[in-house]
Amino acid sequence: MPNFDELLKGKEAAGLMKDPGKLEKLRDAPETRRIFDLLSRSTEDLEGAAQRAAQGDAAQLTGAIRQLMNDPEGAKLIQKMKESLK
Numbered sequence: 274m275p276n277f278d279e280l281l282k283g284k285e286a287a288g289l290m291k292d293p294g295k296l297e298k299l300r301d302a303p304e305t306r307r308i309f310d311l312l313s314r315s316t317e318d319l320e321g322a323a324q325r326a327a328q329g330d331a332a333q334l335t336g337a338i339r340q341l342m343n344d345p346e347g348a349k350l351i352q353k354m355k356e357s358l359k
Contacts, residue, residue, distance in 0.1 A: 285358070295358055302357065304350045311347050315340045 315337040322333040341347035
């Protein structure tokens with residue numbers, strides 16, 4: 274199972290941020306929609322959690338993402354997305 278902290282700090286994340294084409298592919302992928310659906314189930318206010326994370330309080334969003342990564346479907350979706358971005 275992928276480690277959340279490693280994903281954020283990895284060279285793939287840095288490369289993704291520099292490639293608008295890959296970002297668009299990621300944004301438009303059906304897996305992305307499903308991941309957001311799963312994240313929304315694990316936190317009542319996903320948008321609010323994202324806003325708080327942007328302001329430095331990432332606890333709720335991090336918890337939701339960790340829960341997603343511990344879910345077999347979530348881990349599979351994340352792995353599929355990683356493979357499609359190579």
